[in-house]
Amino acid sequence: MGQSKKLGFWILTALVVGNMVGSGIFMIPRSLSESASPLGVLLAWSLTGFGVLMTTLVFGNLGMRKPDLNGGPQIYAKELFRKGSHAATLSGFMSSWGYWIGNLAGNIAIITTFASFLSTFFPILTSSAELFTFGGITVTTGNLLTFTVCTILLWSTHFTILRGLEKAGQLNFAATAAKVVGFFLFILVGLYAFQKTNILPFSAPRYDEAGHAIGLLGQVNSAALTTLWAFIGVESAVVFSSRAKKQTDVKRATILGLFIALAIYIGISMLVMGMLDQNTLIASEKPLVDAMVAVMGPIGGKILAGLGIISLLGSTIGWVMLSVEVPFQAAKQGLFLPSFLKENENGLPIFSLIVTNILGQLFIFSTISNSISAAFDFIITIATLSYLVPYFIASVFQLKLVMTGETYTSSRSRIVDGVIAVLSTLYSVWVIIAGTADMKTFLFGVALLASSVVFYGKVWKHKDSAADKERATA
Numbered sequence: 001m002g003q004s005k006k007l008g009f010w011i012l013t014a015l016v017v018g019n020m021v022g023s024g025i026f027m028i029p030r031s032l033s034e035s036a037s038p039l040g041v042l043l044a045w046s047l048t049g050f051g052v053l054m055t056t057l058v059f060g061n062l063g064m065r066k067p068d069l070n071g072g073p074q075i076y077a078k079e080l081f082r083k084g085s086h087a088a089t090l091s092g093f094m095s096s097w098g099y100w101i102g103n104l105a106g107n108i109a110i111i112t113t114f115a116s117f118l119s120t121f122f123p124i125l126t127s128s129a130e131l132f133t134f135g136g137i138t139v140t141t142g143n144l145l146t147f148t149v150c151t152i153l154l155w156s157t158h159f160t161i162l163r164g165l166e167k168a169g170q171l172n173f174a175a176t177a178a179k180v181v182g183f184f185l186f187i188l189v190g191l192y193a194f195q196k197t198n199i200l201p202f203s204a205p206r207y208d209e210a211g212h213a214i215g216l217l218g219q220v221n222s223a224a225l226t227t228l229w230a231f232i233g234v235e236s237a238v239v240f241s242s243r244a245k246k247q248t249d250v251k252r253a254t255i256l257g258l259f260i261a262l263a264i265y266i267g268i269s270m271l272v273m274g275m276l277d278q279n280t281l282i283a284s285e286k287p288l289v290d291a292m293v294a295v296m297g298p299i300g301g302k303i304l305a306g307l308g309i310i311s312l313l314g315s316t317i318g319w320v321m322l323s324v325e326v327p328f329q330a331a332k333q334g335l336f337l338p339s340f341l342k343e344n345e346n347g348l349p350i351f352s353l354i355v356t357n358i359l360g361q362l363f364i365f366s367t368i369s370n371s372i373s374a375a376f377d378f379i380i381t382i383a384t385l386s387y388l389v390p391y392f393i394a395s396v397f398q399l400k401l402v403m404t405g406e407t408y409t410s411s412r413s414r415i416v417d418g419v420i421a422v423l424s425t426l427y428s429v430w431v432i433i434a435g436t437a438d439m440k441t442f443l444f445g446v447a448l449l450a451s452s453v454v455f456y457g458k459v460w461k462h463k464d465s466a467a468d469k470e471r472a473t474a
Helices: 009-020 028-035 038-065 073-080 086-118 141-162 165-193 216-229 247-275 278-283 287-296 298-332 350-367 370-404 411-435 439-450 453-473
Strands: 130-134 137-140
Touching: 009 165, 009 247, 009 298, 028 038, 028 216, 028 247, 028 278, 028 287, 038 073, 038 216, 038 247, 038 370, 038 411, 073 086, 073 298, 073 370, 086 141, 086 298, 086 350, 086 370, 086 439, 086 453, 137 141, 141 165, 141 298, 141 350, 165 247, 165 287, 165 298, 247 278, 247 287, 287 298, 298 350, 370 411, 370 439
Parallel strands: none
Antiparallel strands: 130 137
């Protein structure tokens, strides 16, 4: 790939910010207010921000020390085992598989959220008028139109990316810049409309379903799990490290993107608490829109809906790019099905793009009925677990490098990186334990990873034949 077609610092930063600040920002204030008091929310953001920062530093450091391992944090799984062994290949393939499915499902969730924001301007998208019944599934006008809108967005993104990753990255940059400006303008409005009485008492108990009081530490624990989902995508620049103009840009873009997103998240979640009273906020289905309506009237709601549409357009481009790149880079490492190596004349992983979006189209069928949609929501819950495993893997691999001293010449940098790796590993373990506390979720998450074994034979066969060719030419 020519240098002019590679991704620069600002496009990488936009991918990080755009993929993190997607649909979640519009609902997180309500979820946080429900689970924690304002003090608990602030502490949860601080704790999660620190934990993710440690993981981000691990990503950046590994990108510098192991530039040949491209494609995302899940790639490091194979480095934890003996080189060329079944354990190394299988672990790399399974983690790449789970990470790919997680990206795929998450992207379709963003696309369907786009349709819900569009309904602010076109209410017919929510029409419950019945059109027909097929196989026990009742299809309404709103369902069919939502399906159509989501399909158009998916394939429009497909053809946009076909023009080249760099051009798609530029569009993502424009959309991300627009939404960052929009969110900071929202923060300015929030500062103007902020009412201190709405966040009082600043520290107060919350109650579970049984009516038992939840203290501050319990609130932070619960809220921190919610805030973590806001940072999914922080590794976006790492996934595209092989396409970066400079490897140093990957680490810088990841760290800057994290701090931009953190400023937006903390600013918006705290200010919305001051714009709406806590009871109204907890009951709200669209807190940011309701907050703007309270300040500016109906026009405020439309402005926020427009901002949501721009935000989700950028996120869709970024997440499709990410979903396509993951199996392609894994295949280059011998950790995915070899057919995903196919590229077009622009160096675009064409087979990965087509398969990823065809699977995405199948997921979009979840918008046809509420019953299918409920099943898809569960798939997303399971798929989110696939993000946590690569974060843990990257942290453990960094620990391995520190312990063996590989790539290190300075004891000082080794100690610093060791401390960061330990903190990142502890944070990842805590989140995985908390996220898999529900046994049903845990078992289905394991089943998702295990489903990859069906295709493992082809991966190993290709890797084995490639090794034979290498030995023959040596």
